[in-house]
Amino acid sequence: MATKSKIALVTGGSRGLGRNMAIALAKKGIDVVLTYNSNRIEADKVVAEIQSLGQKAAAFQLNAGNVKSFDEFVDKISTYLKEQTGAPNFDFLINNAGTALYAPFAETTEEQFDEVLNIHYKGVFFLTQKALPLINNGGRIINISSGLARFAFPGSSTYGSMKGAIEVLTRYLAKELGARGIAANVVAPGAIETDFGGGHVRDNKEINDHVASVTALGRVGLPDDIGGVVAFLCTEDAKWINGQRIEVSGGMML
Template identity: 55%
Template sequence: MPLSPRIVLITGGSRGLGRNAALALAADGADIVLTYRHQADAAQAVVAQIQALGRRAVALPLDVADSEGFAAFAGQVRQTLAGWGATHLQGLLNNAGEGLHASIADTTPAQFDHAVAVHLKGPYFLTQALLPLIADGGRILNVSSGLARFSLAGMSAYAMMKGGIEVFTRYLAKELGARGISANTLAPGAIATDFGGGHVRDDEQVNRMVASNTALGRAGEADDIGPVAVALLSPRTAWINAQRVEASGGMFV
């Protein structure tokens, strides 16, 4: 039986892995605060699906590249919790992100700086802003990538940011341990969603390359990742802490 009620905040919950995690967590008994940047209609559709599962949900706009807006966003989260008769989140999933495919020779400073803002500075300072709202004994899960372990040409800047997130996660675990908060990293492999322009999903050659280098013989699907997020955000797995968990089907093993 799911341990509930609990409230989990998911950034980038309107599509892809964030959407799948939101629905999987709701099915496991969690109420969901999800964020979106542009896709308000898609976010509201996810809210409706969660409500159809009998859980509470709300979608809030957030640009994770704009750290100046995090204090105001935390205020919105506080108001949402109060409206639900709650004061704290039990889980935070830092999922929002976007792809960057460019060789080292072609990556521009502007591209690099934007990647830092979205994938490194954003999760760092958003987590900082939300720390007072995360319950003692809560869970933090940061999304990394298999690319922080293996290397594919054209992904250097993106992978560097994800490597930084893995270091950040270990420091979260160290500094928040006194509050009983555990923090882990989820590193998906290549997943067939619209992320990064949908190349893994839509480019047959890319999909075949991924499948041929994966022990289980196929590219990943969003449904492969949502259940892992549920497990790592569950109070039942709180003793897993400061770990990098790769869900890639055995890619490049």
């Protein structure tokens, strides 16, 4: 009898790093439920790619900053999982969904601050809380942070400080969920070439060259540099890693 596949929930899995994580998880034999904010077409393409790898996949709409929508979202995925597997549970929660904000500290508005807070911290806090009853004992939580929580680039004070909050929260999750055998870790990418922030790093040659110049391995990161690390943390090989921040930046700003 074939062993049942483990299941991962990846927020923001329709594009960029989240897409890469979802596909890397599928390559490890893990089924994937992914969320998208607005682009159903791209989400469906990721689902099809995962299915072509022989794993189950489904996509659900989620605004990761709208906490009031989370109860309905959790109900939807638990119903889907019950239909697919007979149980509403999954194993791995990857809190990846995010947006960029580039604004000097002195000019950041309260509205901008609140939007980043809701998506990058409050949303992660309460989605994880509401998903907890569905996460199997022995599961994993992986929160996505950023190199910007360790080093400072002007214009990222709001985003970087929210990621700092995520890193502290992750240690608390590791401590408080240890009795259930659930490990919680942070993956912190450096600057990556994606459409994140309107392709800020990918399309601006000056920024791209600068990042490469301050990175020990001499180039800007690519999505393929990140997804496999997240997938690794969902394998048995990583079972004793807990409460850790793993920066995946090629040695940026050492």
